[in-house]
Amino acid sequence: MEFGSLLAMLFIGAIAGWLSGKIMEGRGFGLIGNIIVGVVGAFLAGTIFPALGFALGGGLFSSIFFATVGAVILLFLIGLIRRG
Numbered sequence: 001m002e003f004g005s006l007l008a009m010l011f012i013g014a015i016a017g018w019l020s021g022k023i024m025e026g027r028g029f030g031l032i033g034n035i036i037v038g039v040v041g042a043f044l045a046g047t048i049f050p051a052l053g054f055a056l057g058g059g060l061f062s063s064i065f066f067a068t069v070g071a072v073i074l075l076f077l078i079g080l081i082r083r084g
Contacts, residue, residue: 012060013038016067023068024075041071048073 017034020041029037045066049055 009039009042010035012063012067013042015064016041016071019064019068020071020075023072024079037071037074038067041069041074042067043070044074045070 014031014035015038017029017036017038020037021029021034042063048070049066
């Protein structure tokens with residue numbers, strides 16, 4: 001993996017994790033945790049959405065949007081597991 005793409009992935013993950021923490025009403029995990037949730041959310045979005053027929057498109061904003069949606073889904077699932 002190239003250094004620039006790693007930085008881009010961390011940047012998008014940080015923004016997506018922060019946004020998902022705001023959307024899910026304070027269920028964030030701090031800066032490092034939010035980056036991890038955002039990166040995993042981006043991976044989930046990149047896996048789930050094409051299987052459902054949604055095109056991810058390109059560009060920074062679409063990457064952040066889909067990573068945020070994936071991170072929100074991940075935070076929702078983590079919340080279900082914590083309650084159970």
